[in-house]
Amino acid sequence: MKPAMPQVGLMETSRSDGLVLVAEARARYTSLDWINRILGSPACPTLPPHIGTRVVRVDEQEGNASDLIVRCTFESGHTLIGKHFLPVIKAKPEMAFRGLEERGQGIDVRMNLFRQSLPDRTTARVPEAYAYDAVNRVVWMEDAGEELTPLQPVHWATCLPALGTALAAVHRREVPAAVHVSVDQPPLRSSLIEYPFRALDRYLTTGSRRARWRRFLAADASAGHALIHGDLSHKNILVAPDGPIWLLDFDRSNLANPAYDVGFFAAHLAIQAWDTGLEDVRTPISLFLASYLADARTDEGFDFCAVHYFLLTLAYRIDSLAFLCAHDPGLRDRIELHLSRWLDAPPGDLEALFRTGSPAPEETRSSH
Ligand SMILES: Nc1ncnc2c1ncn2[C@@H]1O[C@H](COP(=O)(O)OP(=O)(O)O)[C@@H](O)[C@H]1O
Ligand SMILES: [Mg+2]
Numbered sequence: 001m002k003p004a005m006p007q008v009g010l011m012e013t014s015r016s017d018g019l020v021l022v023a024e025a026r027a028r029y030t031s032l033d034w035i036n037r038i039l040g041s042p043a044c045p046t047l048p049p050h051i052g053t054r055v056v057r058v059d060e061q062e063g064n065a066s067d068l069i070v071r072c073t074f075e076s077g078h079t080l081i082g083k084h085f086l087p088v089i090k091a092k093p094e095m096a097f098r099g100l101e102e103r104g105q106g107i108d109v110r111m112n113l114f115r116q117s118l119p120d121r122t123t124a125r126v127p128e129a130y131a132y133d134a135v136n137r138v139v140w141m142e143d144a145g146e147e148l149t150p151l152q153p154v155h156w157a158t159c160l161p162a163l164g165t166a167l168a169a170v171h172r173r174e175v176p177a178a179v180h181v182s183v184d185q186p187p188l189r190s191s192l193i194e195y196p197f198r199a200l201d202r203y204l205t206t207g208s209r210r211a212r213w214r215r216f217l218a219a220d221a222s223a224g225h226a227l228i229h230g231d232l233s234h235k236n237i238l239v240a241p242d243g244p245i246w247l248l249d250f251d252r253s254n255l256a257n258p259a260y261d262v263g264f265f266a267a268h269l270a271i272q273a274w275d276t277g278l279e280d281v282r283t284p285i286s287l288f289l290a291s292y293l294a295d296a297r298t299d300e301g302f303d304f305c306a307v308h309y310f311l312l313t314l315a316y317r318i319d320s321l322a323f324l325c326a327h328d329p330g331l332r333d334r335i336e337l338h339l340s341r342w343l344d345a346p347p348g349d350l351e352a353l354f355r356t357g358s359p360a361p362e363e364t365r366s367s368h
Contacts, residue, residue: 029068068083083138085138085251108130110227114229144238144240144244147241162245162291163245163288165294168291168292168294172297209343223299227254228258229261230260230264271324271325275328289354
């Protein structure tokens with residue numbers, strides 16, 4: 001007797017309990033028998049013919065926030081990654097599952113648009129998304145390989161300029177209607193910043209700080225939208241030895257203000273810099289920004305928004321430093337110190353950095 005499981009193709013569920021959905025997908029996607037039944041079912045995604053439809057081996061991968069990532073080896077010898085798309089369940093249960101039904105929709109479309117927008121002249125790559133199993137919320141994608149390491153400071157000099165060029169090209173790209181349809185659902189912009197804003201709340205202690213953030217919200221609301229990655233950090237940028245720079249983890253890819261990606265990534269670079277004892281965080285940020293700004297088409301107010309997304313991300317990440325890196329036990333306090341100074345007024349050179357990409361002399365250093 002087969003274990004009692006709902007039938008493939010009839011598994012539409014109205015349950016909003018994300019944990020149950022994850023458990024069900026895990027039960028199916030870690031069983032060879034189930035994977036092959038799913039791939040053989042007409043309700044399930046069609047993979048390119050050269051890959052075939054028969055999996056002979058499945059290995060579960062360690063995710064950061066995801067509960068299910070598998071590497072499947074097909075009879076043809078190809079390997080594909082299957083990732084269950086239900087973001088941040090382990091890391092941030094407080095984000096709940098609002099918008100769950102919609103968020104999975106079109107992840108393959110967004111990944112592939114991102115991928116197609118990357119310019120040939122960079123080594124940045126995005127795995128090709130072959131299919132999305134909407135029943136189990138699993139995206140089937142190209143395997144970037146096993147020998148990957150997260151972006152480290154030793155990679156900055158070669159990778160950050162390439163990443164800047166790549167991201168500018170994606171942000172510049174006209175977004176086709178298919179992508180609009182895939183995210184035309186409840187307020188995605190606010191769901192991107194809502195949780196970080198809760199993290200910022202405790203720092204908004206004065207009227208002038210609150211006024212500044214109200215100005216940011218107004219500027220953000222009137223900014224143009226682009227396809228963004230939504231979770232661009234060193235954890236999701238994997239480097240292969242002498243090979244491409246892989247951008248992974250499109251769970252939060254979205255249509256939003258492109259300053260989000262820039263501020264978010266810059267904040268992660270700053271945290272990585274401080275974590276490795278480098279005080280002047282402008283060094284890695286300018287490596288990335290100089291090439292980004294050389295190619296980006298930025299709106300009026302872009303630098304103001306990017307600086308504020310940078311600060312917002314620092315506030316948000318203070319609570320999850322261990323997850324990111326934190327070799328340094330004093331890191332949290334140091335970030336908090338910078339943040340509280342910058343919340344009153346970001347130093348001019350920080351603002352200039354997001355406007356021009358070049359580090360200006362001294363000012364940030366003297367604020368340490
Ligand atoms: N397409 C892929 N190719 C190779 N490895 C992958 C791929 N997708 C995910 N992985 C592996 O799984 C890990 C977590 O993937 P990620 O998409 O970042 O999930 P999470 O949402 O858990 O952070 C990656 O660091 C990588 O090791
Ligand atoms: Mg990740």
